[in-house]
Amino acid sequence: MSIDIRIGHGFDVHAFGDGDHVMLGGVRIAHDRGVLAHSDGDVVLHALCDAMLGALALGDIGIHFPPSDARWKGADSRAFVRQCDALLHERGWRVGNCDITVICERPKVGPHAQAMREVIADDLGIDVDAVSVKATTTETLGFTGRREGVAAQAVCLLVRT
Numbered sequence: 725m726s727i728d729i730r731i732g733h734g735f736d737v738h739a740f741g742d743g744d745h746v747m748l749g750g751v752r753i754a755h756d757r758g759v760l761a762h763s764d765g766d767v768v769l770h771a772l773c774d775a776m777l778g779a780l781a782l783g784d785i786g787i788h789f790p791p792s793d794a795r796w797k798g799a800d801s802r803a804f805v806r807q808c809d810a811l812l813h814e815r816g817w818r819v820g821n822c823d824i825t826v827i828c829e830r831p832k833v834g835p836h837a838q839a840m841r842e843v844i845a846d847d848l849g850i851d852v853d854a855v856s857v858k859a860t861t862t863e864t865l866g867f868t869g870r871r872e873g874v875a876a877q878a879v880c881l882l883v884r885t
């Protein structure tokens with residue numbers, strides 16, 4: 725029996741460092757910190773890539789875009805999303821829908837969630853209705869509560885092309 729759906733999950737964290745903005749979901753958000761990362765440190769898109777790769781058991785973003793590779797220094801993570809999507813399409817799959825939760829105390833994510841949905845839908849070539857971006861805090865607890873970094877979780881469903 726062949727199964728015509730696959731599910732994947734992704735999780736990512738980056739610590740804050742010096743800087744004046746963070747990239748979340750492909751959207752530049754002004755902040756009093758930046759993130760420490762080899763690429764642009766976009767936890768939303770990294771979690772999404774891991775969910776997409778995970779759905780087909782293709783490993784993770786670190787395998788496909790290793791930090792040791794100078795090509796990815798300061799990379800726009802939207803390129804990772806598009807490359808992961810191409811991998812899925814090569815194998816006869818596409819993202820049916822995805823649901824992403826951003827976890828941080830600051831910056832405030834809610835006002836940017838719609839813009840993130842539009843970026844992701846554009847990169848995946850799917851309807852905005854199929855892309856959910858939600859934001860939550862950890863009620864001041866833990867590293868996100870202490871404003872030391874930002875985390876994101878993603879799940880995605882793949883369907884046959």
Ligand SMILES: [Zn+2]
Nearest residue numbers: 736766767770
């Ligand atoms: Zn990351």
